[in-house]
Amino acid sequence: MTITDVITLLPLILLSATVVVLMLVIAFYRNYQISILITLGGQLLAFLSLFVIYPYAPRQITPLIVLDGYSVFYMGLLIAASFTIVLLSYSYFIKFESNREEYFILITLATLGSSILVSSNHFASFFLGLEILSVSLYTLISYQRYQEHRIEAGIKYLVLAGTTAAFLLFGMALIYAELGTMEFSNMAFTGEITTVNQPILLVGWGLLTVGIAFKLALVPFQVWTPDVYQGAPLPVTAFIATISKGGMFALMLRFFTEVPVGSSSSLWGAFAIIAILSMLLGNILAIVQSNVKRILAYSSIAHLGYLLVAFLAGGVRGTEAVAFYFVAYFITSLSAFGVITILSRQDHEMEDLNDFKGMFWRYPLLGIILTVAMLSLAGIPPMVGFYGKFYIAFAGVDQSLWLLLIVLVGSSVIGLFYYLRVVITTFMREGDEEAERKELLFGKLIISRTGSAVLSILGFLMLAVGIFPGPLLSLIEKLVSGMG
Amino acid sequence: MNIAFYLAAAIAIVATLQVIVQTNAVHALLYMILSLLSVAVIFYTLGAPFVAALEVIIYAGAIMVLFIFVVMMLNLGPQSSEQERSWMNLSTWIVPSIMALILIAELVFVLTQGASGTTGAKVIEPQQISLALFGPYLLGVELASILLLAGLVGAYHLGRGRDQRIERNV
Amino acid sequence: MNVATVPMNVGLILAGVLFLFGVIGIIVRRNIFFILLSIEIMLNAAGLAFVVAGSHWGQPDGQVMFIFILSMAAAEVSVGLALVLQLYNHYKSLDVDEISKMSG
Numbered sequence: 001m002t003i004t005d006v007i008t009l010l011p012l013i014l015l016s017a018t019v020v021v022l023m024l025v026i027a028f029y030r031n032y033q034i035s036i037l038i039t040l041g042g043q044l045l046a047f048l049s050l051f052v053i054y055p056y057a058p059r060q061i062t063p064l065i066v067l068d069g070y071s072v073f074y075m076g077l078l079i080a081a082s083f084t085i086v087l088l089s090y091s092y093f094i095k096f097e098s099n100r101e102e103y104f105i106l107i108t109l110a111t112l113g114s115s116i117l118v119s120s121n122h123f124a125s126f127f128l129g130l131e132i133l134s135v136s137l138y139t140l141i142s143y144q145r146y147q148e149h150r151i152e153a154g155i156k157y158l159v160l161a162g163t164t165a166a167f168l169l170f171g172m173a174l175i176y177a178e179l180g181t182m183e184f185s186n187m188a189f190t191g192e193i194t195t196v197n198q199p200i201l202l203v204g205w206g207l208l209t210v211g212i213a214f215k216l217a218l219v220p221f222q223v224w225t226p227d228v229y230q231g232a233p234l235p236v237t238a239f240i241a242t243i244s245k246g247g248m249f250a251l252m253l254r255f256f257t258e259v260p261v262g263s264s265s266s267l268w269g270a271f272a273i274i275a276i277l278s279m280l281l282g283n284i285l286a287i288v289q290s291n292v293k294r295i296l297a298y299s300s301i302a303h304l305g306y307l308l309v310a311f312l313a314g315g316v317r318g319t320e321a322v323a324f325y326f327v328a329y330f331i332t333s334l335s336a337f338g339v340i341t342i343l344s345r346q347d348h349e350m351e352d353l354n355d356f357k358g359m360f361w362r363y364p365l366l367g368i369i370l371t372v373a374m375l376s377l378a379g380i381p382p383m384v385g386f387y388g389k390f391y392i393a394f395a396g397v398d399q400s401l402w403l404l405l406i407v408l409v410g411s412s413v414i415g416l417f418y419y420l421r422v423v424i425t426t427f428m429r430e431g432d433e434e435a436e437r438k439e440l441l442f443g444k445l446i447i448s449r450t451g452s453a454v455l456s457i458l459g460f461l462m463l464a465v466g467i468f469p470g471p472l473l474s475l476i477e478k479l480v481s482g483m484g
Numbered sequence: 485m486n487i488a489f490y491l492a493a494a495i496a497i498v499a500t501l502q503v504i505v506q507t508n509a510v511h512a513l514l515y516m517i518l519s520l521l522s523v524a525v526i527f528y529t530l531g532a533p534f535v536a537a538l539e540v541i542i543y544a545g546a547i548m549v550l551f552i553f554v555v556m557m558l559n560l561g562p563q564s565s566e567q568e569r570s571w572m573n574l575s576t577w578i579v580p581s582i583m584a585l586i587l588i589a590e591l592v593f594v595l596t597q598g599a600s601g602t603t604g605a606k607v608i609e610p611q612q613i614s615l616a617l618f619g620p621y622l623l624g625v626e627l628a629s630i631l632l633l634a635g636l637v638g639a640y641h642l643g644r645g646r647d648q649r650i651e652r653n654v
Numbered sequence: 655m656n657v658a659t660v661p662m663n664v665g666l667i668l669a670g671v672l673f674l675f676g677v678i679g680i681i682v683r684r685n686i687f688f689i690l691l692s693i694e695i696m697l698n699a700a701g702l703a704f705v706v707a708g709s710h711w712g713q714p715d716g717q718v719m720f721i722f723i724l725s726m727a728a729a730e731v732s733v734g735l736a737l738v739l740q741l742y743n744h745y746k747s748l749d750v751d752e753i754s755k756m757s758g
Contacts, residue, residue, distance in 0.1 A: 001622065016630060064623045102641050109634045116627065124722060128627040131726045132634055138733045139638030142740070151740050152753050158734050159689055163680060165730075166696035169723060170673055173703035173716075177666060180711040182719070199594045200666070227754075485658035493668050500672050500695055504679035509687060516691060519672075523702055530665070530709040531657040535717045542724050543698065547731050551691065554735045558742055560687065580678045591670040595663045607657055608714050616714040617721075624718070628725040635729025642736035 005061045010049040011075055012119075015112040018042025019105055026101045032094060035101040039086050039108055047079045063183050064125040069479035071119035073323065074250045078118065081242050081330050082111040084454055088334075088341045089235040091448035095345060096144065103143060110136035110239065114247030118254075123172045123182040126251060130168070130215070133244060134161040140239070141232040147347070153231025156224045164214040171207030174200050184258045205259075205267055215248045216304050217297075219277035226289075229297035230351070234344055237293055238337035241300045242330050249304070253311055253322055262314065271312055275404060278305030279411040286418045290353050292340060295418060296333070299377060302411060303329055306392055309404045313395040316481050321388075321395040323476045328376070328388035328465070335373040335458040339366045342451035353425055360426045365452060369459040371423050376462050378419040379412050384466035485529050492525040509560040513551055520544040531607040657709075665706030672699035686741065686748045690734050697727050 006013070022038055025031075050072050058068035086107060093100050109132060116129030138161070142154030176182050178201045210221070217225040229237050261268055282302030289295045307329075310321035343350045343359075343366065350356070360367030376385035389412065396405045465472055499519035506512035520543050527536035617625055676699060679692030701720045708716015738748070745753050 019630075019633070062623050063620045098644075099641060102637055105637055106634065109630065109637075112630065113634075124621060124624045124719060125627065127719075127726070128624060128631060128722060131729070132627065132631045135631060135634040135638060135726075135729045135733060138730075138737065139634075139641055142642060142737060145642065145740055146744075151737060151744060154737050155686060155734075155741055155753070158730070158737060159680070159686075159693065162690075162693035162730060162734070163696070165726065166673070166676065166693060166700055169697065169700035170669070170703055172719075173669070173700055173707055174666070176704065176716065176719075177662060177707035177710060180713070182715060199597045203594055485656045486660060489658040489660050493664075496668070497671060497675075500675045503695065504675055504683070504688070504692060509685075512688065512691060516694070519695075520698065523698060526665075526668075526702065527705055529658040530660075530705060532705050532709060532717050535705055535720050538721065538724060542728065547694065547728055550731055550735055551687075551694075554687070554738060557739065558687075558748070560748075576682055580682050584674055584678050587674055588671055591674070592667055595666050595670065606712055608708070608712070608717060612714045613717050613721075616718050621718050624722060628722055631729050632725055635732050638729075639732040639736045642733065642740060 001062065004056060004059070008053045008056045008059050008061055008067045009065070010053055011046045011079070012112060012115060014042060014046040014049055015079075015108055015115065018046070019108050019112070022101070022105050022108070026105075030101055032100050035104050036086065036090055039104040040083060042108065043079050043083045043086070043111070047076060047083070050076050050079075060121065064122040065116070065119050066121040066185075067119055069481075070250075070254065073476070073479040074118035074246065074326075075115045077327060077330060078111060078114050078243050078246060081246070081334060082107060082239070084334050084338070084458070085235050085239050085243075087454050088238070088338050088451055091451055092233070092235055092341055092344060095347070103140070106136045106140050106143075107239065110140065111243065114243050117247040118250040120251055120254075121184050123176070126255075127165070127169065127172070129251075130248070131165060133247065134165070137161070137236070137240065137244065140236045141228065143233060143236070147233075149231035150233070153228045156231070157228045160214060160224055160228070164211045166211075167207050167214065168211030171204045171209075171211060174204030174207065178204065184255055187259045202264060202266070205264065206270070209267065209270060212248060212252050213274060216245055216252075217301055218274050218304055218308070219281045219301065220274075222278075222281075222301050225301070226294045226297040230291055230293045234293070234337060234341040234349055237296075238334060238341065241296065241337065242333050245300070245304060246326055246330065249307060249311075249322070249326070253319065256311070257314070257319065260314075261312070268312065271308060272404060275305050275308035275312065276407050278302060278308065279407050280305075280414075283411045283414040283418075286415070289418070291351050292353055292356070292422070293349075293351050295353070295422070296336060299415065299419075300333065302415060303377070305411070306389065306408055309401065309408055310392040310395050312404065313392075313399045313401060315395075315399070317395040317398050319480055320473075320476050321391045323480045324391050324469070324472065325388040327472060327476075328384040331458055331461050331465070332373050332376045332383075332385055335369055335455060335462060336377070338451065338455045338458065339370045339373070342366070342448050342455070343445065345445075353422065356422065356425045357428045358426075361429070363447065365456065366447070367426050369455050370426055372459050372462050374419040374423050376466070378416050380416075382463065382466045384462050384469070387466055387469050489526060489529040492522045492529065495519075496522040496526065508565045509555045510552070513548060513555065516551075517544050517548050520548065533607065534610040534613050662706060662710040665709075666703055669699045669703035669706060672702065675699075684750050686738055686750055686753075689750065690731070690738065694727060694731070697723060 018039060022035060025034060025038060054072050057072060060066045093103055113129050113132030116125055120126045120129055138154055138158050141157050142150045144150050179187060214221040278301050282298050282305055286295050286298035307322055307325055310318045340350055372383060376383035379385045379389040393405055496519050499515045502515040503512050520539060524536045524539040527539060673696055676692045676696030680689050683689055701723045704716040704719045742748060
């Protein structure tokens with residue numbers, strides 16, 4: 001490894017250094033504010049270092065990791081999202097009665113794991129990055145051990161992630177047995193792969209897909225995901241919904257672009273079925289939910305379905321559509337989760353939809369941001385979510401994926417129902433007994449100013465990028481298209 | 485050597501089957517250790533002495549010991565064995581067994597169709613593995629240590645007892 | 655030292671059978687402890703597949719992956735068993751159906 005290799009690894013090194021510094025600080029002088037500042041500082045440095053390493057891209061550092069525009073883009077997105085989540089967690093964990101600072105170590109480790117995923121070019125880094133992410137999440141989900149549902153969600157996620165890892169590994173082993181290499185760049189294929197000529201490879205890919213689908217919570221592997229979302233602390237739920245899925249999807253996109261997913265019609269068909277089921281079931285099952293966290297869980301299942309449509313479209317268009325939609329999805333999800341988070345404290349979360357009745361009249365700024373987020377998720381112009389869906393449809397039309405596009409539009413219409421329900425609930429006027437109960441719950445709540453500032457920026461972005469997507473689009477074109 | 489492979493394979497299959505069917509936790513763990521030891525023998529016959537040793541030392545010797553600690557702490561004794569037996573009657577096993585048989589048949593079919601090849605061209609010395617670990621897989625080693633760090637912080641946080649006294653420097 | 659020259663398919667079939675046993679274990683067992691044990695069976699089977707494949711190609715990569723799988727299993731087991739202990743302390747039971755309080 002040369003010195004240039006070390007320089008190009010700077011973001012990952014900085015994130016790891018943040019973890020080490022945090023551990024030392026906790027050992028010598030345990031202080032919540034100092035720890036959060038170190039975390040934020042470390043993540044900011046890691047983000048800035050992306051600008052330093054970009055001139056060196058594309059570069060392969062050992063067979064395991066590749067730093068190109070694609071990984072720089074996604075690492076930037078992931079680190080920025082993690083930065084936001086840390087800011088939003090400040091007021092959430094401040095009154096936690098036990099170790100508060102280890103939370104930041106685990107969040108940074110999870111971000112590191114996700115960053116490794118997006119720069120991975122080899123099964124080993126794929127697996128290790130994924131596991132760093134997962135093991136950190138086991139603890140993050142059950143962080144408040146004595147709260148209702150936390151440990152249960154942690155165990156469920158553990159079983160889920162353990163099974164995922166096992167399926168992934170077995171698939172990787174079969175692929176390795178067939179090809180003799182574990183690097184993505186050596187696995188390119190031309191021509192058709194069928195059950196006749198290379199069955200082991202196909203089974204390997206199938207198992208790999210099963211593992212990935214478990215992690216992305218796609219139908220029919222999504223069974224315990226809403227439970228995990230409901231049972232985890234809010235900032236961690238936000239983390240799972242955005243960073244965990246983003247990292248895995250980016251890797252899947254890279255893998256199946258190097259190894260064209262189109263080279264096996266059965267694999268492509270399997271993905272198409274998964275996409276259709278996820279879009280439909282995600283939206284339909286969300287309608288009957290009364291817990292906001294579960295609504296957002298099912299909604300994220302549907303959104304991953306939309307992303308799969310762009311993935312199936314493939315090519316440069318598809319890759320760019322995925323990148324754009326991820327930015328849109330991240331901003332929107334972080335806003336939605338953020339609003340709920342700053343209204344919650346670590347011993348009482350604002351999960352029930354009824355608690356949102358009349359929220360706009362009590363906290364107008366948060367009400368507006370939540371409304372904008374819901375409309376963006378539903379795909380209503382001029383919010384950024386609309387343009388994201390439009391771009392996906394654009395990529396789909398390019399490849400004539402008519403069935404998938406019909407399902408996309410249809411399920412978006414179904415989705416409107418529950419998104420609008422949240423919006424309407426926020427604007428309702430509450431009755432007197434309701435108002436009294438709310439007063440008891442929220443009377444003493446002081447909304448964190450950093451949180452409100454962060455959410456205002458996110459809200460502004462949702463509108464700005466939706467109306468002027470140009471700058472983001474050219475950034476994506478510059479960074480991401482090299483891989484498509 | 486081929487005979488050794490097939491013998492160890494048979495033992496591994498029987499032992500693993502016993503693990504999932506057992507009602508007593510300690511018995512299941514002992515069968516698991518047996519299964520791991522037979523897999524280690526398989527590794528040795530395939531020309532992978534290094535991982536054979538690792539399998540015994542780390543998997544059977546550390547990870548399974550962790551399991552045994554927990555079994556002893558939770559005292560999964562005869563009462564839980566009774567409970568397990570009541571959960572697992574024939575009806576619970578019918579459907580999974582049928583599915584398993586179908587899958588095994590499919591597996592054998594697929595794997596015999598595919599490209600054939602033999603194993604064990606040569607023994608892979610520990611030297612080669614260390615060259616790989618210090619060469620192309622250098623980052624992998626670092627990442628594995630970070631993974632263990634995550635596990636460490638997690639186990640510390642989740643495993644501690646009730647806090648008697650909260651010390652802060654706020 | 656002699657080395658067995660078994661067809662790679664047989665090795666992979668063995669790994670597949672062990673893997674399937676692990677999957678069955680997860681589906682059938684209700685005690686969370688046994689579910690964790692079944693996950694370990696699956697991981698070990700995947701490791702076996704890697705070593706078999708590595709032996710076929712004569713590369714150390716299969717064994718290197720196995721080492722990484724070992725470290726992952728270790729990390730996961732430590733956190734997993736800590737969670738199981740907390741679960742038992744809280745619910746006084748290890749039954750998955752009983753602790754599944756969240757629904758919807």
